[in-house]
Amino acid sequence: MRSTGNANSRFDALFVAKKDEFFERIRATWTEERTGRVVLVDLERTAALLGVPFEEVGRVHRLAGDRPSAPLPAKAGAPAILDRLAVRPDDAAEVMAGWPDTDSPLWTPELRWLLDRSIALVLADLGGHQWLSPGPELPRERGPAWRHLYVYAYLALAGVVTRYHREHGIADAVSWTTLADLGRNLAVDRRMHGEGWPVMQSWLTLHARGGVYELGRLQHQRGDTAISLHIPDSGPMTPEAVTASLDEARAFFPRHFPDEHYTAFSCGSWLLDPQLQEYLPAESNIVRFQRRFELEPYEEQEGLDADVEVRRFVFRSLTTPLDQLPRGTLLQRAVVDHLRAGRHWYWRSGHFRFDPRAQTVT
Numbered sequence: 001m002r003s004t005g006n007a008n009s010r011f012d013a014l015f016v017a018k019k020d021e022f023f024e025r026i027r028a029t030w031t032e033e034r035t036g037r038v039v040l041v042d043l044e045r046t047a048a049l050l051g052v053p054f055e056e057v058g059r060v061h062r063l064a065g066d067r068p069s070a071p072l073p074a075k076a077g078a079p080a081i082l083d084r085l086a087v088r089p090d091d092a093a094e095v096m097a098g099w100p101d102t103d104s105p106l107w108t109p110e111l112r113w114l115l116d117r118s119i120a121l122v123l124a125d126l127g128g129h130q131w132l133s134p135g136p137e138l139p140r141e142r143g144p145a146w147r148h149l150y151v152y153a154y155l156a157l158a159g160v161v162t163r164y165h166r167e168h169g170i171a172d173a174v175s176w177t178t179l180a181d182l183g184r185n186l187a188v189d190r191r192m193h194g195e196g197w198p199v200m201q202s203w204l205t206l207h208a209r210g211g212v213y214e215l216g217r218l219q220h221q222r223g224d225t226a227i228s229l230h231i232p233d234s235g236p237m238t239p240e241a242v243t244a245s246l247d248e249a250r251a252f253f254p255r256h257f258p259d260e261h262y263t264a265f266s267c268g269s270w271l272l273d274p275q276l277q278e279y280l281p282a283e284s285n286i287v288r289f290q291r292r293f294e295l296e297p298y299e300e301q302e303g304l305d306a307d308v309e310v311r312r313f314v315f316r317s318l319t320t321p322l323d324q325l326p327r328g329t330l331l332q333r334a335v336v337d338h339l340r341a342g343r344h345w346y347w348r349s350g351h352f353r354f355d356p357r358a359q360t361v362t
Helices: 005-026 043-050 054-064 075-084 089-097 109-123 149-167 172-179 181-191 197-209 239-256 274-278 285-290 306-315 330-340
Strands: 027-031 038-042 212-215 218-221 226-230 264-269 348-353
Touching: 038 043, 043 054, 043 109, 054 109, 075 089, 075 149, 089 181, 109 149, 109 197, 149 172, 149 181, 149 197, 172 181, 172 212, 181 197, 212 239, 218 239, 239 285, 274 285, 274 330, 306 330
Parallel strands: 226 264
Antiparallel strands: 027 038, 212 218, 218 226, 264 348
16 A cells, blocks of 8 residues: 655645745734834734725835834924925825824824835835835725825835935935926926826836936936936926926046946937828927937837827816817927827937937937
């Protein structure tokens, strides 16, 4: 008769492994920042109460683990900080109304867990410069705590990242100009009736980690060998303003990040789509911006619809029918006419030299 000892041992080992995997899936411990109390968290129940997929909660737990969080600023000082972050009064009032006070009935245990672990998740990547989601997209219509959870995380991280800036010799003026993109994004989100926030909550983790800097007209995202350029909604993109921003960046990064060696500026945007030249004058700001770049071969971007991104930036609406969109500017008319003709916009990427001795084309 054949012995079953080895088979039983393998079965027992598999059972233990599966049991551990099961409990890892449903349970996690969390040290509550405000009390120091260790809390057992049921991750599946937390996901259900938050109304988000379990995988999203599991990702937060996996990336944040038991890493340290950071406290929010004192509530009494928050209005001054929000003002410094260019948050409009109506948005600031909402943020203050939902403040996560210890006794606030708006803040359920699962929301407090997500806030704390989201802060820890982003803090763990301080100094990083890749795209990073701080957590699941929440049903923001459920109230200010839900709507602004990642804003509170940003406020907690603002003090951390400004210290990081100072350690790199970065002036306070640059720090706060950069971080004030929060107010700009909240204003855009309000204008878009909440349609814009899912992208913004990930974008703003770059600011909170020291990954992006607003230098004049452009925002400059650190990278491996290239600085990625972003164009905030802050007025005309004149060649003179763009050149000044590039020159500032060429001095800024070698001074404050001497161990990082950049060879190029890069940009990925619908603004680099050559089709715009069919509609815009050769001396327009956009076409002159395009001429700075050597375009890379077109590659379809997974999960990125350039038609949607054009509507997001030009009209701040994703749902308004084409025939109801405004046509007040040449760019607006170009976008609408192009889409109504059944054509599409494309997300294009390009680059040009970072070398400060390079001649800047205008």
